[in-house]
Amino acid sequence: MQKRPLIILAGPTAVGKTELSINLAKRLNGEIISADSMQVYKRMDIGTAKIMPDEMQGVKHYLVDEFEPWDEFNIAVFKERCDKYIEEIYAKGKIPILVGGTGFYIQAVLYNIDFAETEIDSKFREKLQHFADCHGVQALHDELRKIDPASADAIHPNNVKRVIRAIEYYEQTGQKISEHNETEKKKESPYDFRFFVMTLPREILYDRINRRVDIMRERGLENEVKGLLDEGCTKDMVSMQGLGYKEIIDAFAGNITMDEAFEKIKQETRHFAKRQFTWFRREKDVTWLDKSSFDTEEELLEYCVKCCDF
16 A cells, blocks of 8 residues: 655754745645644643744644643644544645654654553552652652653653653553653654754754743733633643743742743753754654755755655
8 A cells, every 4th residue: 555645844942843844835735733742722822932823824734722721632632633634634635744843742643653551540640649749840750760761861850741651651561661662663654754854053043942932021921821820720730831831830939030930941942952852863764954054945945845756
């Protein structure tokens, strides 16, 4: 059976994926599926640097503004929705273009990863959550590192749900979830894919990140977070653990000043970009796009179009 085409455009935050993705979609008759774990939430626009409808240039985008901030959204929900949208795009005779910086999400779709759902052990999860509440998220993350260093490298300490899930998986199966995922990753992709990863020299990327955070402040990120808290969102929600949200919530709680919060957002975003690079370097069959080696966006686009010889 002939494999169907899939384009992936990945890379760290602030590298410039949006413009290239829209240009690619217009040239190759594609539609875009966001592989971003935060842009999926409604009314979380500024802190996620979300693409707005007037910026989409008529290109249909999926998994943007689809969930409430209090809804359950995780890798399994993402994959289920993404697979559905891919089929809808093919049915229109178009090419799906998966765009984002969440490497695990992209990998799940690209290699059709099975998440081997084990039974939910509520008592065990509550025990681990209590441990995190009493000793801190870093202490819980240290427990994960003892049993599964690879997962500890891949999961940020603040992502308590995923840390708990990895420990729970080991407890129930005796297998490291990182090893399970690695086995799944070795599957052959069901797609005829082109996997582009955009990059920039570190100092240029970090400058773009810093400027992006300054713009978020100017656009009113504080008010956006305040509005979400007024709606009933809490700091424990997965959505509110996102970069740019948890720091502002910390400032509102009086733990840090607002200036410190924005400096922390810059620092954490730079660290996040570094982790994204580390993740994508492990991927196979990737075409790296160093934006600084192309004179214009048009030149970059033409290079990608030539690569997409489906």
